[in-house]
Amino acid sequence: MAQENQLVLFSETEYRERAPNTYPVSCPTLDLSAIWDSAGRNLLVCRPPSQVVSKIHQVGAPGEKAPEAQTVTWRPDGQFLAVGWSDGFVRLMGLENNKAAHHIKVGESSGTKITHIGWASSSIASRSSDTVPRALKNGLNGDPMLGEEGMPLDLPRELTFLEIDTALPKISPLPSGSAGSGEDSMVFTLRTGIDFLFQTPTPEEYDQVNVMIIGTSDGQLQLSIHDSFIIGSFQCPALGPSPLPQLVLHASHPQVSTQALLLSEKPEGSEGPEEVHIVPMDLPFISSSPINLSLLASKLTALQKLLRYLKQAQLHMQVEWKNTRELPTRFLRSIEGDLENLEAGPRGIVPALYHLAVTGHAYEPVREWLTESLAERGHKRWDKAVMAGLENLRAIVHENFLPALDRCAVILSRLRGLAQFHDTRDDIGFSVIQINRLMGIISSLSLVGHKILIHVMDELENFTAFSTWLRFQIDRLASSSSMGEELTEKEATMDTGKVLTYIEHYLIDSSLKAFFDDIQKEDYEADWAHIEDGPALLDTLDEQLTKSATGQPSMKALPHVEFLVAYATDWANRIFKGIAEAKKRSVRFGKPIRLTTEHPISLMDMRVCKMKNQIMTALTSTGTKNQVHVFSVRIDIVNGISTNQHSSSCCIDLGSRTLIDFKFLGDETLIILCSDPDNVPRVLCIPTQQDRLPYGDHDPNNPINTHRVSADDFVTYSFPESSVLKPVRMEVFDRNDVRGEMPPRVSLLESSRTTLKTFAFPCSSA
Known part of the structure; x- marks a missing residue:
């Protein structure tokens, strides 16, 4: 008999308008959620019970409609919100104000849709963490400048990240009365915007770097690090003779440099794709950069x-x-x-x-x-x-x-x-x-x-x-x-x-x-060409200023x-x-791993686990409302380069229950939201370890032979009486203390699509 516990109501948020599909998008570290207001073409960031914290709006070009948000993703620490807009830009917004802190142009062709934004934090393999203990150990018995292998010791991490500019006066906001132009016209006129943009890295950030992967409808992938530094664009790996695949999901683990991409062909009609492919994206520069990344x-x-x-x-x-x-x-x-x-x-x-x-x-x-x-x-x-x-x-x-x-x-x-x-x-x-x-x-x-x-x-x-x-x-x-x-x-x-x-x-x-x-175009081009030849610019400028002050012919554009x-x-x-x-140059895509179910895929989620470098994927299809297929793909990683190993799968049978949604929680649990025959919603916690589920070899050409397991014996959670009517969507978040203690929780969107209820797992089971 399954053990049953009860979730605790954590918060409740009411929206003024119905949430569109794929919304709301909740913050992983704060009790905030983002929702799209289609009438006003605004992205609203809300907190319980119904307060709008920020209203984000982009003004369209003259004669054109304001762009609309196509996809939204929070940074893992909840400090930034990445919004992909229909004008081809991903804008990174802070919570302190509604001005975009960064503007990332995605793709060159017009009409390209931003399909997914993956944002993760990766740890940097560093030898500096044990530098001081090794220095003390070796310094007593040998050359204090040499380590165990006779190599020079690195400087301590704190010295590496010593910030001299903290001794300088703060950057001041620009006057708002004579604002500049373009996307940055207002962001630098606010003290909150200045402080948010020019933050000194904290010690916790010394050994980690943020990775952003943006997928577009034309099959392009754009890679950025540290929020806004663009590494470059890549074409999605070919999945056969099919049309260009698209990025539909991204997953990673802080301790694994390889990113997991879930690609699919662009489906025809309203049904989901017939199959999806896991493609490992190796980023060896994260773990092997000669300079602390x-x-x-x-x-x-x-x-x-x-x-x-x-x-x-x-x-x-x-x-x-x-x-x-x-x-x-x-x-x-x-x-x-x-x-x-x-x-x-x-x-x-x-x-x-x-x-x-x-x-x-x-x-x-x-x-x-x-x-x-x-x-x-x-x-x-x-x-x-x-x-x-x-x-x-x-x-x-x-x-x-x-x-x-x-x-x-x-x-x-x-x-x-x-x-x-x-x-x-x-x-x-x-x-x-x-x-x-x-x-x-x-x-x-x-x-x-x-x-x-x-x-x-x-x-x-x-x-x-x-x-x-x-x-x-x-x-x-x-x-x-x-x-x-x-x-x-x-x-x-x-x-x-x-x-x-x-x-x-x-x-x-x-x-x-x-x-x-004003500068004449001819002067501009002539001066640019002259200084490109390599003369010392400061000396050249000083000479030209002297000539100008004495009335002699001089370069017009340079000063x-x-x-x-x-x-x-x-x-x-x-x-x-x-x-x-x-x-x-070091980025590499692994061999695609094909995943299939018996019917077109309707729901999916993915997780990268540090244990044995596994990529866990959960899928369900439109033809089955009571089954969840779980796939485990193991990869070996050597020097940042991955190699595909064994792939296995199993099918979780919900029996008489009806599946609503599912998400991974942590590295070892799949949370399934379902309803009983009497329409009472339940949450099932499915352990995904190899010794807890009957995995078998995965054959993408014959998914019907997948090993099955009943969900009856797994831990079940109920909701407080009358707290949930009919949920239609779920988000899941692990415990974190980035901005204060937040318990592991699930957020459910009611069928009215105007109410978001968040429930916390009991402390004993969290």
Whole structure:
């Protein structure tokens, strides 16, 4: 007789709308769930009892509908939510705000659907864990610098992951008033977004790396590590003469570098596939990378984020620069025609105002312009536009741009050290020469940033004097003669030298023009080609800035912030590509393992177990409502490369019960949700070990001969009375303490599809 226990109601979540198929998707570490709102085209993250924590919405291109979410996956630690959208992007969302932290472009062809996102955490095989004990042991009896095999000892893990940039000031949010453009326009304007993106790795993360595998409808697989570092794309292995297979499921184990992929042909009609194939995907670089993969990936993704931040800072700087020029230019343009028509006197605004400042005499067009066109109101607008623009520009350079460059330099210094240490290897994907080149670009940007600060301070100082003088002239020319003496006393306190300097050098031109003005395409391409030939960039830039300051012919595009940021991004992408290709070369797909049932497959789940490196798969078919087929595939892994071994299977017969859903819990249990003949739901816990189920050899051509076992003798769980009416979908989660203690639990979606109930297993049985 089966032992029966009762589950405990943990929480209950009510949704405002019906959950579509494949939803909700619950968080593995928190009592949260994601659901798609098809009416508003929003992805809602909810928590019990009915609170919406976050509303995620993507704006469509002009004239197009907003994209919709096609697949959703949580990161194993519950910190990120990966959402595959119909516009071909996977966006990684944090819980702190609804702005995308990362944007991953998937595929090149339009119309490709994202079918599945697999996200897992893998441990890195490391010798550093016993370095200190071995050092103490060997240091007493022999050379303290040599280990047991006479090899130099590695540095302790804590020293390897020493974070120098934690001593630097925090990255500041960019101003929201002059937001940049594109997908990153807002994410860097929020303190929560900045803190979330630039997190220091914790000691628990030193020996692990996240792996993401994205499958698309055209049979492509895209591999990324550490959330956003793309290794590359692969074609799904051929399964015979059939059309392109698709990724339908992914499973892994933290201690196993090989990933398990479940592929199927694209089914015709509404029925499921006739068969599925397990394909091992070997990632030997996880366990055999010469550089600690967690360290390398964290530095590379941090550099990627800093370059995105620099691009947005550059766009903000561009906006502030334009703000300082647009309104004054419109005011000055309004007087140009009148001055050109003068029969005698200055024909431009610069000599006209210079004449006014030196002599106190205003030509009639200047008088009318100052007292009628500009007047007090216009002067206030002019003063506010220029002062605010220059002060904001100064703040962005000082608080955002230069600190980000400092952090880039720290990361590149670490990467250069790694490249120097592994200089004799050709499998790390980058070299000292490449890092030095990128460091030269960052140094050039730093030089430009400091030059901008100097010019901004000079222009601010001179404009302050000019603005005071301009207001004085407006008041003087508009006032009665009785005010003359008082105004003359006020004029005596002004710094006329700075006024004249501003009129002559800044009024219609600016030293900042060299860094922010529009670039001609010909100049852009010519300068890019010139610096590609290999001259020392910092020396070249310094030389060109000197020529520009002295009025000599110089390179037009090189000093521009936009140009240098683009060049830094381009060089960084070359380094990223080299590293990715070095990792991609080691990726290998194993031989497909065919799994079949008697009818088209309707439900499936998969689990990788560390014990004997088994891949456990559970399938059921549309023709049988009371059977679950369990497959055990053993693989041998040597140096990260897998070899298929024995495949076995058995069939669990539910008897008079009706199957609803099933999922694996941990490495040794299959949870089956079913209903009794009287429609009372039950949960069965099926042990999947080889000695607990009657496995037999699997013959994919004759699945009807699979060994069968009755489910009557397995542990059964009931639900509290009246707590569940008619569940239609189940999710299962193991115990975890990532964000507080969470018991092993099952989440059930009611037939109304508006209620999600979560039940915990009793502590004694968990």
